Each structure stands twice: as structure tokens, then as C-alpha cells.
Amino acid sequence: MEYRNKLVLAPMVRVGTLPLRLLAADYGADITYGEEIIDHKMLKCERQVNDFLGTIDLVEKGTGSVVFRTCAEERSRVVFQMGTSDAVRALSAAQMVCKDVAAVDINMGCPKSFSISGGMGAALLSKPELIHDILTTLRRNLDTPVTCKIRLLKCPQDTVELARRIEKTGISALAVHGRKVPDRPRDPAKWNEIADVVAALSIPVIANGDVFEYDDFQRIKDATGASSVMVARGALWNVSMFSPKGKIPWENVKREYVRKSILWDNDLKSTKHTLKEMIMHHSCLELPEGKAVIRSENLEHLAQLYGEENYFQQVTKNRGVFGGG
Structure with missing residues (x-):
């Protein structure tokens, strides 16, 4: 999958399911991330072809609940995002879904307590060896592209150092949310610190943070030099913001x-x-x-x-x- 000059729907818990992903694509999103799904949850699932709907479903054994649903229409652009703290478990979970998606992404930015307490999400930012282990294990064993999403660290140089280490694992792209772990959504995203990461890497960087209007896509690209742009809240509030024709009511x-x-x-x-x-x-x-x-x-x-x-x-x-x- 190509990661340059793309408009990207960010992973959003309980929101980034098939309907919103397809709607975002209808309006102009090039790449759509699913909601973060924890590897433990995936390993309780089995893959089922749903002829009734024309979908591929990952269904939790015992409960019958659909943990992840995708379809042929989004095969070339959907990214499966996973929460994990273990390379072997991550690989087992990714292998269940990798043939049905365009890429697999590891969440290294979620600041919520359920992620951090499980050693996942932003907890990984302080464990570069574990990051390396997870990403290299996936890269060596999957034909599907592998990416990850991080937040800013306490100082810009630390973020750049970590990003360089991540790039060495051979991943296809890196998404950077321009906020630190303690930052709240109302705190302004630090586009200048995303620019530092872009300048240090040769792989595509996807910039994320404070994108609410179609014009913001170009503004953040100009400010950061990023290859592509990812949007979360702006798309949740009105997903037609992906349209170059402007938002619809x-x-x-x-x-x-x-x-x-x-x-x-x-x-x-x-x-x-x-x-x-x-x-x-x-x-x-x-x-x-x-x-x-x-x-x-x-x-x-x-x-x-x-x-x-x-x-x-x-x-x-x-x-x-x-x-x-």
C-alpha cells in the first residue's frame, strides 16, 4: 500500500467500524484505520465468511459477537490496528486477519488506562526493545505491510530517536500524533515536533492532530512536511470533511x-x-x-x-x- 499523499481516517475506539470507514472512503478518505482491537480478544475469535452480508467477520467464540468486520470493497485501504504488548501474541493475532486487510498497525499512542495498564498503547513508548521485537517479528513473518502510530515523547530529540529506531525495523510508514501522553485533546497539537520526525526519516510519516477542515490537510502538510495526514475528531464530527467539495450538512x-x-x-x-x-x-x-x-x-x-x-x-x-x- 502506498502511504504518500493520502488522507487517512484515524483509528477510533468503538467508532471506526465498517460503516464509518466506508462512509469516510465515499467522501474521499484514501486509507481507513479500524478501531484498536486487543490481541487477547483476537485470539478468542475465529474468521468467518459471512455470505449473508458479503463480509469477513472475526467472531468471538462462545459469545458470537463480531469483533472485526470487513468487506472486499475496502480490502485495498483498510488498516487493522492492534493493541499488544507481546511479539508472539501480536503475530498470532495479525495472521488471523492479514489476508483480509491492506496493512497491520500497532498502537503505540493510546494514553487510556486500559491500554497503559496492559503494557500496550503509549506504555510501549518507553520500551524501545519491545517495540523492536514486536515490529521485526511482524515484518519477518507477514507479507502485509506493517505500520505503527506513536505520540510525542517528553522532548523532541527523544521522539526523533525512537522514530529512527522504529524506521530500522522496516515498517512501511509511521503515524505521529502531535501530542504527548499527558496532553488533552484541547491542548494544541505540536506540528513543529512532527516536522522534526519527518526531517529525520525517509519512510512516509502520517501527521495527526488538529485537522478539522479540508484546508487543514494542506496546512499540516506544509507545516510538517509529512507525506500524509490522519484525522480523528474532525472526521467523527462530520466525516464529509474528507471531500474537496466541502462538508455536507x-x-x-x-x-x-x-x-x-x-x-x-x-x-x-x-x-x-x-x-x-x-x-x-x-x-x-x-x-x-x-x-x-x-x-x-x-x-x-x-x-x-x-x-x-x-x-x-x-x-x-x-x-x-x-x-x-
Whole structure:
């Protein structure tokens, strides 16, 4: 997969499922990352071909819940992101999915306690030997490209040093979020420190942080020299920001998202969580729309809420099944 001059949907927990990834691609995203999935969880799954939906599903044994769902339409651009703290486990998990995705990415930036306490995410930033072990193990044993995503370290020189060590493992690209582990989303991203990493490496660097409008893609590229740009919150708030024609109304985006969720039978909790995140940026969950999303018990209820009852009926009729997620 080529990592230069690409617009990239960032990995977002409980949000970056198939419907949002496909919607982002419809609007112009070139590469779409799935939500981070922990290697332990993957190893409880089995790969199933879902002829009913036309998808490949990684399904948790015992519970039947879909942990990761993808389809042929996104095969050339979807990146499977994994949380791990062990090279052997990472390889076992990656081997389950590597034939169905464009690349495998290791999360080395998540600051959330569940990641750090498991030695994953940003906890890896202080363990360069373990980083090297994980990435080289994947590189030697997979034909699929391997990448990783990091945050800034305490001082710019440390970030550059780590990035150089990561590059030596032979990965295809490095995504850099322009914030340090203690930084909050409201703290401005340090584009200048991403620029230091870009200047030190020869592999493509994907810049991430404070990209909210289409024009920001070029602004961050100019400021950092990065090959490509990754966007998280901006895409969550209105995923049509990937379109060079400009954003479409937020109401339309929500309806499109609901349609995609119906079409791909997306997990109800994930669908509701994503809609709530979209609503919270523009409005308030205490208003009627937010309350109705929270109360919804299935995809059919969401279809009714967003005026997509006919679409829901048509899709379920075509499947020869009636039921809403």
C-alpha cells in the first residue's frame, strides 16, 4: 500500500467500524484505520465468511459477537490496528486477519488506562526493545505491510530517536500524533515536533492532530512536511470533511451513517455510541434526538428516528430476514 499523499481516517475506539470507514472512503478518505482491537480478544475469535452480508467477520467464540468486520470493497485501504504488548501474541493475532486487510498497525499512542495498564498503547513508548521485537517479528513473518502510530515523547530529540529506531525495523510508514501522553485533546497539537520526525526519516510519516477542515490537510502538510495526514475528531464530527467539495450538512451525514449501519448490520452499541459522539459535538444528548438514540433498542428504531424506515424495510426484505440488529 502506498502511504504518500493520502488522507487517512484515524483509528477510533468503538467508532471506526465498517460503516464509518466506508462512509469516510465515499467522501474521499484514501486509507481507513479500524478501531484498536486487543490481541487477547483476537485470539478468542475465529474468521468467518459471512455470505449473508458479503463480509469477513472475526467472531468471538462462545459469545458470537463480531469483533472485526470487513468487506472486499475496502480490502485495498483498510488498516487493522492492534493493541499488544507481546511479539508472539501480536503475530498470532495479525495472521488471523492479514489476508483480509491492506496493512497491520500497532498502537503505540493510546494514553487510556486500559491500554497503559496492559503494557500496550503509549506504555510501549518507553520500551524501545519491545517495540523492536514486536515490529521485526511482524515484518519477518507477514507479507502485509506493517505500520505503527506513536505520540510525542517528553522532548523532541527523544521522539526523533525512537522514530529512527522504529524506521530500522522496516515498517512501511509511521503515524505521529502531535501530542504527548499527558496532553488533552484541547491542548494544541505540536506540528513543529512532527516536522522534526519527518526531517529525520525517509519512510512516509502520517501527521495527526488538529485537522478539522479540508484546508487543514494542506496546512499540516506544509507545516510538517509529512507525506500524509490522519484525522480523528474532525472526521467523527462530520466525516464529509474528507471531500474537496466541502462538508455536507451534518444531518445528511448522520442519515448516511445510519444507512451504512443498516446495510452492514453494524453492532447496535457501536452505532449508538458513534451517533452520540456526532450529536455531542453539535448539540446535546439531553435534547429529544439524543434521548431517542439512547432509548433505541435496535437498528429499526434508529432507522425510524432518522427517516430511513423505507431503506430499513428494503434492506431487510432483500435479505429475506426481518429484524434490526
